[in-house]
Amino acid sequence: MTPTLREVAQLAGVSIKTVSNVINGYPHIRPATRERVESAIAELGYTPNLTARNLRAGRSGAITLALPDMGLAYFAELAAQVIETAESAGLIVQLEHTGGVRERELELLRSPRRQSSDGLIFSPLGMSQDDAGALNVPYPLVLLGERIFDGPTDHITMRNHDAARAATEHLLESGRRRIAIIGAHEGEVIGSAGLRFAGYRAALEGAGIAVDPALVGYTGLWHRANGAETMRALVETGVDFDAAFCLNDTLALGAMRALEELGRSVPDDVAVIGFDNLDEAQYSIPSLTTVEPGRGWIADTAVKALNARIDGSVSREERSRTLFAPYRIVERESTLAGRST
Amino acid sequence: MTPTLREVAQLAGVSIKTVSNVINGYPHIRPATRERVESAIAELGYTPNLTARNLRAGRSGAITLALPDMGLAYFAELAAQVIETAESAGLIVQLEHTGGVRERELELLRSPRRQSSDGLIFSPLGMSQDDAGALNVPYPLVLLGERIFDGPTDHITMRNHDAARAATEHLLESGRRRIAIIGAHEGEVIGSAGLRFAGYRAALEGAGIAVDPALVGYTGLWHRANGAETMRALVETGVDFDAAFCLNDTLALGAMRALEELGRSVPDDVAVIGFDNLDEAQYSIPSLTTVEPGRGWIADTAVKALNARIDGSVSREERSRTLFAPYRIVERESTLAGRST
DNA sequence: ACTCTCGCCTTCAACGTTGTAGCCTGATTG
DNA sequence: CAATCAGGCTACAACGTTGAAGGCGAGAGT
Numbered sequence: 001m002t003p004t005l006r007e008v009a010q011l012a013g014v015s016i017k018t019v020s021n022v023i024n025g026y027p028h029i030r031p032a033t034r035e036r037v038e039s040a041i042a043e044l045g046y047t048p049n050l051t052a053r054n055l056r057a058g059r060s061g062a063i064t065l066a067l068p069d070m071g072l073a074y075f076a077e078l079a080a081q082v083i084e085t086a087e088s089a090g091l092i093v094q095l096e097h098t099g100g101v102r103e104r105e106l107e108l109l110r111s112p113r114r115q116s117s118d119g120l121i122f123s124p125l126g127m128s129q130d131d132a133g134a135l136n137v138p139y140p141l142v143l144l145g146e147r148i149f150d151g152p153t154d155h156i157t158m159r160n161h162d163a164a165r166a167a168t169e170h171l172l173e174s175g176r177r178r179i180a181i182i183g184a185h186e187g188e189v190i191g192s193a194g195l196r197f198a199g200y201r202a203a204l205e206g207a208g209i210a211v212d213p214a215l216v217g218y219t220g221l222w223h224r225a226n227g228a229e230t231m232r233a234l235v236e237t238g239v240d241f242d243a244a245f246c247l248n249d250t251l252a253l254g255a256m257r258a259l260e261e262l263g264r265s266v267p268d269d270v271a272v273i274g275f276d277n278l279d280e281a282q283y284s285i286p287s288l289t290t291v292e293p294g295r296g297w298i299a300d301t302a303v304k305a306l307n308a309r310i311d312g313s314v315s316r317e318e319r320s321r322t323l324f325a326p327y328r329i330v331e332r333e334s335t336l337a338g339r340s341t
Numbered sequence: 342m343t344p345t346l347r348e349v350a351q352l353a354g355v356s357i358k359t360v361s362n363v364i365n366g367y368p369h370i371r372p373a374t375r376e377r378v379e380s381a382i383a384e385l386g387y388t389p390n391l392t393a394r395n396l397r398a399g400r401s402g403a404i405t406l407a408l409p410d411m412g413l414a415y416f417a418e419l420a421a422q423v424i425e426t427a428e429s430a431g432l433i434v435q436l437e438h439t440g441g442v443r444e445r446e447l448e449l450l451r452s453p454r455r456q457s458s459d460g461l462i463f464s465p466l467g468m469s470q471d472d473a474g475a476l477n478v479p480y481p482l483v484l485l486g487e488r489i490f491d492g493p494t495d496h497i498t499m500r501n502h503d504a505a506r507a508a509t510e511h512l513l514e515s516g517r518r519r520i521a522i523i524g525a526h527e528g529e530v531i532g533s534a535g536l537r538f539a540g541y542r543a544a545l546e547g548a549g550i551a552v553d554p555a556l557v558g559y560t561g562l563w564h565r566a567n568g569a570e571t572m573r574a575l576v577e578t579g580v581d582f583d584a585a586f587c588l589n590d591t592l593a594l595g596a597m598r599a600l601e602e603l604g605r606s607v608p609d610d611v612a613v614i615g616f617d618n619l620d621e622a623q624y625s626i627p628s629l630t631t632v633e634p635g636r637g638w639i640a641d642t643a644v645k646a647l648n649a650r651i652d653g654s655v656s657r658e659e660r661s662r663t664l665f666a667p668y669r670i671v672e673r674e675s676t677l678a679g680r681s682t
Numbered sequence: 683a684c685t686c687t688c689g690c691c692t693t694c695a696a697c698g699t700t701g702t703a704g705c706c707t708g709a710t711t712g
Numbered sequence: 713c714a715a716t717c718a719g720g721c722t723a724c725a726a727c728g729t730t731g732a733a734g735g736c737g738a739g740a741g742t
Contacts, residue, residue: 002456002479004698015722020700028719045479050457051401052698055392055727062435062457069421071620076417080410083438092454094403094435097424113433115343116391116403138343138386224624253624260626279412283565285598285626345728356692361730369689393728396697 003044012040023048062092062117063306066108068100068125073250073278074295075123078144081299082121089307102126106134114139119306124148129190140309142302146192154305155322156298160192163291163327164199165206167273168245170289170329172207174337176243176271179204180215182230182255183222183247196247196275214239222247227254235262242270243335249274249281249290256284256334271335286333294325301325344385353381364389403433403458404647407449409441409466414591414619415636416464419485422640423462430648432459443467447475455480460647465489470531481650483643487533495646496663497639501533504632504668505540506547508614509586511630511670513548515678517584517612520545521556523571523596524563524588537588537616555580563588568595576603583611584676590615590622590631597625597675612676627674635666642666 009016014033022029022037040046054060065082067075079095086093094117098104105127114120119140124147127134132151135141141153146160171179181200188194201211214237217230227246231254234241246252252274256266266272266286274281274290281288301323308314350357355378363370363378381387395401406423408416420436427434435458439445446468455461460481465488468475473492476482482494487501512520522541529535542552555578558571568587572595575582587593593615597607607613607627615622615631622629642664649655 005700006698016698017700017723018721021721024700028721030720033720047453047456049396049698050453051392051396052727053700054457055390055396055697055729056699056701058727060392060457070411070417070424071421073414073417076411076414076420079417079436080412080438083411083436087438092435092437092457094433095420095424096433097421097428110388112388112391115388116395116401116433224620228624257624257626279565280621283569283595283598285601346730347728357728358693358730359691362691365730369691371690374690390728393697394730396699396727397729397731399697 002049003046004049005046008037008040008044008046011044012037059310060116060118061090062094063303063310064094064096064114064117064120066096066098066105066120066122068098068123070095070097073280074248074276077279078123078295078299081296082303085300085303089303091303091307098125100125102128102131106131109134109137118310121302121306140306142306142309144298144302146190146195149190149322151320153320154309155320156302156305156325157322158293158298158325158327160195161199161202163293164196164245164247164275165203166199166327166329167275167291168200168203169206170331171243171245171271171273171335172203174271174335177209178212178215178241179243179245180217180234180241181245181247182217182219182227182234183251184216184218185220186218193247200245212239215241219251222251224250224254224257227251228258229254231255231258232262235259235264244270244272246272246274249276249278249288252288252290252334253280253284256286256288267334267336273329273335277330281330282332284334286336289332289335290330292328292330294327297325343390344387345390346387349378349381349385349387352385353378400651401457401459402431403435404644404651405435405437405455405458405461407437407439407446407461407463409439409464411436411438414621415589415617418620419464419636419640422637423644426641426644430644432644432648439466441466443469443472447472450475450478459651462643462647481647483647483650485639485643487531487536490531490663492661494661495650496661497643497646497666498663499634499639499666499668501536502540502543504634505537505586505588505616506544507540507668507670508616508632509541509544510547511672512584512586512612512614512676513544515584515612515676518550519553519556519582519584521558521575521580521582521585522588523558523560523568523575523585524592525557525559526561527559534588541586553580556582560592563592565591565595565598568592569599570595572596572599573603576600576605585611585613587613587615590617590619590629593629593631593675594621594625597627597629608675608677614670614676618671622671623673625675627677630673630676631671633669633671635668638666 005016005019009019019037022034070076083093105124121142123144132148135151143153143155146157184197185193217234219226219230246255252272256272259266264270274288277290277292281290346357346360350360360378363375411417424434446465462483464485473489476492484494484496487498525538526534558575560567560571587596593613597613600607605611615629618631618633622631
């Protein structure tokens, strides 16, 4: 089908290895020979077979990015960043979905498909700390997110606790006192929900306010519908509140929608802050104040860290590192001066 | 590093080929032998080397999906679908960004990286009909979208003209008569913008209404900001209109935001319809009436068509087909009964 | 008893590359 | 003038896998 070195060699009247040498820039080749080879390559339209090269080299030139679901805006934007960074490092990105399901995640780590790429950037969602052992894999692995800590691999994450605290403090500073939280997970300690909840609690306690269980909205999934539903339920309990910290933007957008439907004004009646700084957050009505989680930095750093393990510039023995992305609060309309001003 | 067939064979005391046979389910193997091999595999944690397998098979088990940008919701959702479908067909998906830039698209078609996957699903944006020749590539290719028609490859698209006509008619049926269009491209004939504009024109003319140039909002990019800006400009001209057909949902969401800011109510003053049925459209305020473009069908069909070319069940000689996805109007709040009811 | 068939397993070669070793030629050197 | 060396090329082996072909014994058929 496609031509191989053998055919190019035959046409140019040289050995197969000489063609290989020309292609790989080996210096000691007579100009005349080089020229003959090059024109043979051009004539046949030869391109090297990467599979063979990879087999020879023991490398594939590809990395795998495993995410819960590309349909979720946060992951889509993360993937876009990873692809850009990998592209400029000459790497191909293979994408896998886990659906956030523990079994699929464990399966993914063991799958023979891992052999077809040189390393994995993995954002677990279903696995928990107990599964950390499964991360002990024979290939380079970089972990994202906050499901698992102290694993045996490099880990890129953000300071969820601090960022959530800052987000809550932002609401407190604008005079809000009755701050609901949307998206909590019952009993979770680590994981985005657990850490962000702890940051929320810390901010409140720092301001001398106790966490009111009536203001804690639990919801397993973080989709728009869940945000809307949880907010609706909260309003229907009749409890008083003047702000909501939503554990991600998607929840926040759903919650804002529910508030609007129920006749509560954002930010006048209820200030809303999200988390993730999705592209969408700046175009919602009202635009959404949120936490920018350093997604670009995360993608860059993850690809670089993985690459360092792949090319051996950081060896397998070297201790795993945990790197924290810088965050910042992006202030928009949904938390503008409220009731108390 | 990772064990190979050779080591498994040694441990099990059989030939390398027998191990291979066990793995590939060759029937004539004594249970005792099979068991020894299997326990050797388990003991060593052997997994087959896919690169070698692929070299042998002349296949890579991967397909490439090339899209303008995963950061755009439409493409992210499309990619999610493609990944799901490919996964269940046992294929790995490699993702490439073109940025919608013609040169990167042409480069992508020729790149040696194509050799590392078995085929390409390609959604061009920068290339135009004149570049159709570049689609004559030596590997299986499936084209998406409406930039190029009558290319040499299978093509999955939708009936943009009909769907746009239906969308416009939906507005007409609710009594709207002054229908603006947002996102037109000057002089474009094919391409999403051109085809959808033609459908808009056809609907209006079918209702005995001429296209009013004052109601045509041009914008090159289809981002939220462009939708908002174009709508703002339209309102500022002072022209009268009671509906807007936005050529995609993102534009529509931006346009709705601008209308809201300018004190026009949706749908009471202006009905808005979009195109794409993004997940987001059902959660906006108001929720957005839109055209569901059959994204799931497109992803499924694209993977299947590509796979058919790859495994040879549809040969290279067989004529290329153009397949049209089914569409439908999804009615939501943004076009509910307006002025004239 | 002799072939035939069939089950079970092995050897060989090949997929397309590239690293290693080495061969030949002509120029340089003491 | 032999020894040395560098330049320019080639042959071979190997990366890990699997299809093709074939060997060997045991039971079936004649």
